[in-house]
Amino acid sequence: MNFIRYLGVAALAAAGTFVQAAQTGVNEYPTKPIRILVGFTPGGGPDITARFIAQKLTEEFKQQVVVDNRPGAGGTIAANLAATANPDGYTLLSVSSAHAVAPAIYDKLPYNAQRDLAGITLSAVSKYVLVTSPTSGFRSLKDLLAAARAKPGALNFSSAGTGSGTHFAAEQLKSMAKIDVVHIPFKGIPEAVTESMTGRVHFFMSPIANAVGLVRDGRLAGLGVSSLKRDALLPDMPTIAESGVPGYDSVLWFGLLTAAKTPKPLIAELNRETMRALNDPDLRKRWAPIGLDPSPTTPEAFDKLVAAEIVLFTKLARAGNIKAQ
16 A cells, blocks of 8 residues: 555645634633543553654643553554543544554454544554564575465464554565465564564564664664665665565554544644644654654545555455454
């Protein structure tokens, strides 16, 4: 999927929207603290982006915006809390790509990811790097693909868990490259990286932030970047698309949602202020070393991205018979 189409900066709302906003009391919003739910433990992308946004919104709104980590079940616990919260703009949800994976792998969810939650904005995107052990013998992605095709089922790949973004980035590669490789899930990114570094598994689609230092110092071999364009952190590394899998494009994204019945003027206000935060001149400098690219959009564009990703992940889950564990 080409993410460029989704990453346009949002236009300001039309004059009629501001009239409606005044009628619904958005000019008085907020009058109490705002909570941003995060369905994962502190330190990951959804948490990092949420904390920066919370800091900036606190300054803009002159009301405290707090981050509330509610980890568990691939982020679905926090998502359900946000989906069923009072739709008044005081409960937000910071998500990653896993938000679009959940409908693809869970037989039943207590909420509908599209019907019960509405986008505020995409906040950032990051990339994956296909990494392998320096002793693997693979000097390029073509080497790895050739080995996989020569012995179907003989190679394996690690992930940060079934249904994680790292899992589905590899499943997309598996589908597009038409290779038969075995998934070995671990409980998190550190374990998946370690198993790849030691050579106990053959490759891992690592978030670039977790791989860049290890690639630079030679403890991991990087074979390809997951986006259509090369990354400034590893400028000499080719993309997967240019290395034997044309059109391959998989990025890790993060965004902000709220309950779907929240009045549109409130969503527009949250979008405007969050975009202001994400367009902070210093933000790109702060996030660049960890592989995060600020990418604000309109609420509608983020909703379309989520819908498209659910379709893609559902297709991959069905093809690989992937279910939540």
